[in-house]
Amino acid sequence: MGMNVAQPSGMMALQELMAGNKRYAEGHAQHPDQTRGHRVKVAMDQRPSVVVxxxxxxxxxxxxxxxxxxGVIFEVRTAGHVVDExxxxxxxxxxxxxxxPLVLVLGHTGCGAVTLALTGQKPTGNLASVAEALMDLADEVQGVTDDPVGAAVEVNVRNVMEHLTLEEPITSDLARKNRVLVAGAVYDMETGRVRILE
Ligand SMILES: [Zn+2]
Structure with a gap:
Protein backbone atom coordinates (compact mmCIF):
# COMPACT_ATOMS: atom_id res chain seq x y z
CA MET A 1 0.00 0.00 0.00
CA GLY A 2 1.72 3.16 -1.18
CA MET A 3 0.98 6.66 -0.03
CA ASN A 4 -1.21 8.82 -2.15
CA VAL A 5 1.12 11.50 -3.46
CA ALA A 6 -1.82 13.37 -5.01
CA GLN A 7 -2.57 14.87 -1.58
CA PRO A 8 -0.23 17.89 -1.52
CA SER A 9 -1.16 19.39 1.86
CA GLY A 10 -1.04 15.94 3.44
CA MET A 11 2.44 15.38 1.98
CA MET A 12 3.56 18.80 3.21
CA ALA A 13 2.27 18.03 6.70
CA LEU A 14 4.16 14.74 6.66
CA GLN A 15 7.36 16.51 5.63
CA GLU A 16 6.94 18.98 8.50
CA LEU A 17 6.54 16.10 10.94
CA MET A 18 9.61 14.32 9.62
CA ALA A 19 11.67 17.52 9.86
CA GLY A 20 10.54 17.87 13.48
CA ASN A 21 11.37 14.23 14.20
CA LYS A 22 14.86 14.77 12.80
CA ARG A 23 15.39 17.75 15.14
CA TYR A 24 14.13 15.72 18.10
CA ALA A 25 16.15 12.57 17.31
CA GLU A 26 19.34 14.57 16.83
CA GLY A 27 18.87 16.50 20.07
CA HIS A 28 17.99 19.84 18.45
CA ALA A 29 14.32 20.07 19.33
CA GLN A 30 13.00 23.63 19.07
CA HIS A 31 9.77 23.13 21.08
CA PRO A 32 7.88 25.49 18.75
CA ASP A 33 4.52 27.12 19.40
CA GLN A 34 4.40 26.55 23.15
CA THR A 35 4.57 30.14 24.33
CA ARG A 36 1.80 31.97 26.16
CA GLY A 37 1.31 34.08 23.04
CA HIS A 38 0.78 31.07 20.85
CA ARG A 39 -1.59 29.50 23.35
CA VAL A 40 -3.80 32.57 23.22
CA LYS A 41 -3.55 32.68 19.42
CA VAL A 42 -4.91 29.15 18.99
CA ALA A 43 -7.39 29.21 21.87
CA MET A 44 -10.39 30.09 19.69
CA ASP A 45 -9.85 27.63 16.86
CA GLN A 46 -7.87 24.58 15.82
CA ARG A 47 -6.66 23.59 12.37
CA PRO A 48 -4.46 20.57 13.07
CA SER A 49 -2.39 19.45 10.09
CA VAL A 50 -2.30 15.80 11.11
CA VAL A 51 -4.17 13.15 13.05
CA VAL A 52 -1.66 10.81 14.66
CA GLY A 71 -2.56 23.12 17.46
CA VAL A 72 -0.64 20.89 15.07
CA ILE A 73 -1.20 17.24 16.03
CA PHE A 74 -4.65 15.86 16.75
CA GLU A 75 -3.74 12.82 18.83
CA VAL A 76 -5.86 9.67 18.98
CA ARG A 77 -4.09 7.25 21.28
CA THR A 78 -5.08 3.85 22.62
CA ALA A 79 -3.01 0.84 23.69
CA GLY A 80 -1.62 -0.72 20.51
CA HIS A 81 -3.45 2.03 18.55
CA VAL A 82 -6.57 -0.12 18.50
CA VAL A 83 -9.23 1.81 16.59
CA ASP A 84 -12.70 1.24 18.04
CA GLU A 85 -15.84 3.30 17.33
CA PRO A 101 -5.36 16.48 5.43
CA LEU A 102 -3.16 13.74 6.92
CA VAL A 103 -3.72 10.67 9.08
CA LEU A 104 -0.52 9.07 10.30
CA VAL A 105 -0.81 5.63 11.89
CA LEU A 106 2.17 5.35 14.22
CA GLY A 107 3.42 2.10 15.71
CA HIS A 108 6.53 1.80 17.83
CA THR A 109 9.25 -0.71 18.67
CA GLY A 110 8.69 -2.89 21.72
CA CYS A 111 4.94 -2.23 21.85
CA GLY A 112 3.52 -3.86 24.99
CA ALA A 113 0.03 -4.32 23.55
CA VAL A 114 1.37 -6.04 20.44
CA THR A 115 3.67 -8.21 22.58
CA LEU A 116 0.68 -9.18 24.72
CA ALA A 117 -1.30 -10.14 21.62
CA LEU A 118 1.51 -12.42 20.43
CA THR A 119 1.51 -14.33 23.72
CA GLY A 120 -2.13 -15.32 23.15
CA GLN A 121 -2.94 -14.65 26.80
CA LYS A 122 -6.43 -13.57 27.82
CA PRO A 123 -6.03 -10.68 30.24
CA THR A 124 -8.70 -9.75 32.76
CA GLY A 125 -10.93 -6.70 32.62
CA ASN A 126 -11.24 -4.43 29.63
CA LEU A 127 -7.65 -5.10 28.62
CA ALA A 128 -9.14 -8.25 27.06
CA SER A 129 -10.71 -5.99 24.41
CA VAL A 130 -7.27 -4.72 23.44
CA ALA A 131 -5.85 -8.24 23.20
CA GLU A 132 -8.87 -9.38 21.21
CA ALA A 133 -8.57 -6.52 18.72
CA LEU A 134 -4.94 -7.45 18.10
CA MET A 135 -5.20 -11.24 18.28
CA ASP A 136 -4.93 -11.82 14.51
CA LEU A 137 -1.38 -10.48 14.63
CA ALA A 138 -0.16 -13.81 16.04
CA ASP A 139 -1.32 -15.61 12.88
CA GLU A 140 -0.06 -12.85 10.60
CA VAL A 141 3.53 -13.14 11.82
CA GLN A 142 3.52 -16.90 12.27
CA GLY A 143 6.86 -18.29 11.10
CA VAL A 144 8.69 -15.00 11.64
CA THR A 145 11.59 -15.95 13.93
CA ASP A 146 13.66 -12.79 13.64
CA ASP A 147 11.92 -10.05 15.68
CA PRO A 148 8.28 -11.20 15.56
CA VAL A 149 7.20 -8.20 17.69
CA GLY A 150 8.79 -5.79 15.20
CA ALA A 151 7.06 -7.56 12.33
CA ALA A 152 3.72 -7.53 14.17
CA VAL A 153 4.07 -3.81 14.93
CA GLU A 154 4.41 -3.15 11.20
CA VAL A 155 1.48 -5.43 10.33
CA ASN A 156 -0.61 -3.66 12.97
CA VAL A 157 0.12 -0.28 11.34
CA ARG A 158 -0.78 -1.60 7.89
CA ASN A 159 -3.96 -3.20 9.20
CA VAL A 160 -5.17 0.11 10.62
CA MET A 161 -4.21 1.93 7.39
CA GLU A 162 -6.26 -0.59 5.41
CA HIS A 163 -9.15 -0.26 7.82
CA LEU A 164 -9.16 3.52 7.29
CA THR A 165 -8.72 3.46 3.52
CA LEU A 166 -10.82 0.42 2.57
CA GLU A 167 -13.41 -0.27 5.26
CA GLU A 168 -14.42 2.89 7.07
CA PRO A 169 -16.82 4.88 4.83
CA ILE A 170 -15.87 8.45 5.80
CA THR A 171 -12.08 8.10 5.81
CA SER A 172 -11.99 5.83 2.75
CA ASP A 173 -14.16 8.30 0.83
CA LEU A 174 -11.90 11.23 1.75
CA ALA A 175 -8.81 9.20 0.85
CA ARG A 176 -10.29 8.23 -2.51
CA LYS A 177 -11.09 11.86 -3.26
CA ASN A 178 -7.48 12.82 -2.39
CA ARG A 179 -8.62 15.03 0.44
CA VAL A 180 -6.85 12.95 3.06
CA LEU A 181 -3.52 11.19 2.92
CA VAL A 182 -3.27 8.06 5.05
CA ALA A 183 0.32 7.12 5.92
CA GLY A 184 1.97 4.68 8.30
CA ALA A 185 5.20 4.78 10.28
CA VAL A 186 7.10 3.08 13.08
CA TYR A 187 8.91 4.96 15.87
CA ASP A 188 12.16 3.50 17.18
CA MET A 189 12.25 4.17 20.93
CA GLU A 190 16.03 3.91 21.14
CA THR A 191 17.07 6.14 18.24
CA GLY A 192 14.06 8.45 18.45
CA ARG A 193 13.60 8.14 14.69
CA VAL A 194 10.34 7.63 12.84
CA ARG A 195 10.47 5.44 9.74
CA ILE A 196 7.73 5.88 7.15
CA LEU A 197 6.36 2.58 5.84
CA GLU A 198 6.38 2.50 2.03
ZN1 LIG B 1 2.54 0.41 22.31
Missing part, protein backbone atom coordinates in the same frame (compact mmCIF):
# COMPACT_ATOMS: atom_id res chain seq x y z
CA UNK A 53 -3.27 7.46 15.49
CA UNK A 54 -0.77 6.09 17.95
CA UNK A 55 -0.14 4.00 21.02
CA UNK A 56 -0.81 5.28 24.54
CA UNK A 57 2.73 4.29 25.53
CA UNK A 58 4.21 7.05 27.71
CA UNK A 59 7.41 7.01 25.68
CA UNK A 60 5.73 7.82 22.37
CA UNK A 61 4.01 11.22 22.73
CA UNK A 62 3.50 12.50 19.16
CA UNK A 63 3.89 16.23 19.83
CA UNK A 64 7.25 15.61 21.52
CA UNK A 65 8.75 13.09 19.09
CA UNK A 66 7.73 15.27 16.12
CA UNK A 67 8.81 18.48 17.89
CA UNK A 68 5.48 20.26 17.36
CA UNK A 69 3.56 22.70 19.51
CA UNK A 70 -0.05 23.51 20.28
CA UNK A 86 -14.88 6.12 19.67
CA UNK A 87 -11.36 6.34 18.27
CA UNK A 88 -12.82 6.24 14.76
CA UNK A 89 -15.25 9.03 15.64
CA UNK A 90 -12.32 11.09 16.91
CA UNK A 91 -10.43 10.57 13.64
CA UNK A 92 -13.55 11.49 11.66
CA UNK A 93 -14.00 14.66 13.68
CA UNK A 94 -10.55 15.84 12.61
CA UNK A 95 -10.67 14.87 8.93
CA UNK A 96 -14.32 15.70 8.24
CA UNK A 97 -14.92 18.70 10.52
CA UNK A 98 -11.49 20.28 11.03
CA UNK A 99 -10.24 19.59 7.49
CA UNK A 100 -7.10 17.75 8.60
Missing amino acids: VGCSDSRVPPSIIFDQGL VAMGSIEYAVAHLGT
